[in-house]
Amino acid sequence: MTEQHATWVYAVVPAFAPVPAVPSGIAGEPVRLVEHGGIAAAVGSVDRAEVGEEQLPRHLRDPQWLERTARRHHRVVSTLAHGLPTVPFRLATVYHQDGGVRQMLARTRQPLLTALDTVTSRAEWGVQVYASTVRQPSPADPVAGEPAGPGTTYLLRQRAQRDQREQERRRIGEAVRQIEAALDRLAVAGSAQPLTGADPSSAGGSLVLNLSYLVDDRTRDEFVAATQRLAGRFAGLRLRVTGPWPAYSFVQIEAAP
Amino acid sequence: MPGQLPATRPVLPADRVSLVDLLDRVLARGVVVSGELTLTIADIDLVHLSLRALLSSVRPDLFGPDPGADGG
Numbered sequence: 179m180t181e182q183h184a185t186w187v188y189a190v191v192p193a194f195a196p197v198p199a200v201p202s203g204i205a206g207e208p209v210r211l212v213e214h215g216g217i218a219a220a221v222g223s224v225d226r227a228e229v230g231e232e233q234l235p236r237h238l239r240d241p242q243w244l245e246r247t248a249r250r251h252h253r254v255v256s257t258l259a260h261g262l263p264t265v266p267f268r269l270a271t272v273y274h275q276d277g278g279v280r281q282m283l284a285r286t287r288q289p290l291l292t293a294l295d296t297v298t299s300r301a302e303w304g305v306q307v308y309a310s311t312v313r314q315p316s317p318a319d320p321v322a323g324e325p326a327g328p329g330t331t332y333l334l335r336q337r338a339q340r341d342q343r344e345q346e347r348r349r350i351g352e353a354v355r356q357i358e359a360a361l362d363r364l365a366v367a368g369s370a371q372p373l374t375g376a377d378p379s380s381a382g383g384s385l386v387l388n389l390s391y392l393v394d395d396r397t398r399d400e401f402v403a404a405t406q407r408l409a410g411r412f413a414g415l416r417l418r419v420t421g422p423w424p425a426y427s428f429v430q431i432e433a434a435p
Numbered sequence: 436m437p438g439q440l441p442a443t444r445p446v447l448p449a450d451r452v453s454l455v456d457l458l459d460r461v462l463a464r465g466v467v468v469s470g471e472l473t474l475t476i477a478d479i480d481l482v483h484l485s486l487r488a489l490l491s492s493v494r495p496d497l498f499g500p501d502p503g504a505d506g507g
């Protein structure tokens with residue numbers, strides 16, 4: 179490539195495999211393969227004005243640029259993953275030239291082959307559990323028991339609130355155990371993710387469980403059916419299932435220096 | 436260009452994936468390599484950190500439609 183362009187990496191796929199038709203990349207550029215040692219990086223040549231070392235940090239902080247680029251990056255990765263084993267690369271993995279990509283493939287060949295093996299005929303599913311917000315007892319609520327003085331009423335109410343929170347905590351804990359037990363056995367791997375990235379449309383509920391599962395194509399229908407069954411089982415809890423995703427969460431590899 | 440993939444229209448509705456789900460994956464997960472990159476990994480981590488703050492202070496205007504069970 180010319181000095182004007184840098185090489186943006188989307189994913190790594192097996193070399194010599196039939197490649198599905200892929201949409202254009204983050205800057206509208208054609209996506210092509212850089213091969214080395216039986217594996218291939220799906221890359222695009224992108225103008226340095228978009229992704230140069232000076233421009234990229236600034237662009238990443240621009241919400242519009244970030245959204246557009248993330249969606250186009252994902253569009254390429256998910257199209258590849260639809261047709262062949264695909265190891266997704268993190269957004270903004272950019273090399274000065276194709277040569278840097280080849281060196282990376284050579285240096286990281288073994289972990290990448292292992293990752294390709296892990297994701298073959300499998301997809302990622304996201305399972306989030308939201309708990310509806312627990313209503314706090316109001317002073318107008320009747321307190322169980324005989325009429326009592328204001329001090330006693332206050333203490334009883336405090337205790338009732340504490341008991342309710344504890345009950346709620348146990349109920350959610352039990353539901354989470356049941357959900358994990360039911361899904362773990364239908365997945366190849368599962369990983370708990372941080373409780374961030376809550377779905378903004380779930381206002382009023384709080385994210386209590388954020389899981390990613392790697393599911394084999396053979397158990398996929400069973401997995402989806404299980405999430406649907408679980409969705410209706412627990413009062414006050416909502417399951418949000420997303421997928422199939424490329425295996426973004428199951429390709430952590432230790433790159434050799 | 437050798438190795439170029441046949442061009443086509445997008446086959447999956449990637450624009451319908453929730454932006455929160457998407458950014459959480461493309462910025463926080465996926466393969467991370469070092470080497471002759473134009474951008475240091477620390478730069479991306481910084482972006483990711485500030486993004487986390489942004490995501491947790493829910494900005495509905497910033498997020499695309501959520502189709503439910505449709506990750507693309």
